[in-house]
Amino acid sequence: MEIDFRRLVALLKREAxxxxxxxxxxxxxxxxxxAADPEGVSSLVGEMSRLQQRMREAExxxxxxxxxxxxxxxxxxxxxxxRRVVHLAPPVEGRVxxxxxxxxxxxxxxxxxxxxxxxxxxxxxxxxxxxLFDTARGLSAGGVRYGSEGRLEEGRRxxxxxxxxx
Numbered sequence: 001m002e003i004d005f006r007r008l009v010a011l012l013k014r015e016a017x018x019x020x021x022x023x024x025x026x027x028x029x030x031x032x033x034x035a036a037d038p039e040g041v042s043s044l045v046g047e048m049s050r051l052q053q054r055m056r057e058a059e060x061x062x063x064x065x066x067x068x069x070x071x072x073x074x075x076x077x078x079x080x081x082x083r084r085v086v087h088l089a090p091p092v093e094g095r096v097x098x099x100x101x102x103x104x105x106x107x108x109x110x111x112x113x114x115x116x117x118x119x120x121x122x123x124x125x126x127x128x129x130x131x132l133f134d135t136a137r138g139l140s141a142g143g144v145r146y147g148s149e150g151r152l153e154e155g156r157r158x159x160x161x162x163x164x165x166x
Contacts, residue, residue, distance in 0.1 A: 003069060003088065004065075005090065005097070007065060008065055008085065009093055009097060014058050015059070016103050016104050018055050019108065021051055022048065022051045022111055023107060023114060025044055025047050026114035026115065026118060029041060029045075029118055030117065030118065033125065069085070083101075085097060
């Protein structure tokens with residue numbers, strides 16, 4: 001059986017393209033989060049969800065290619081590494097595969113870093129929102145709120161800023 005290394009090159013180029021788009025989306029997400037732009041954040045979350053689906057599909061196709069190679073070599077798919085494939089490939093495809101391996105490794109590291117930062121940003125935003133809520137609630141629970149007649153009322157009211165009668 002002849003091994004179609006060009007197919008794997010095409011599959012890995014597709015994965016690299018998806019990773020580059022994902023990195024760009026995460027960088028834009030950081031900017032949208034810093035700018036407190038909920039519409040931008042929502043749009044980027046949707047874009048990243050679509051990229052995630054595309055990556056799953058690409059990984060599935062790569063997995064099929066690897067399974068076929070493993071069957072032709074008489075080994076388990078888990079034994080097939082990109083380094084091993086590079087050594088099996090003709091020199092031209094081997095160099096391209098090696099370059100793609102390095103590029104994808106770098107992109108995956110960048111994705112891990114950006115996703116970690118995005119996770120921290122989300123936690124910070126949630127903590128800030130909780131602190132603001134707690135502060136506002138504490139101010140109202142401690143004493144003053146507007147009553148039904150449009151006048152300030154004093155006394156503990158369980159956190160309401162405005163009387164239910166208002």
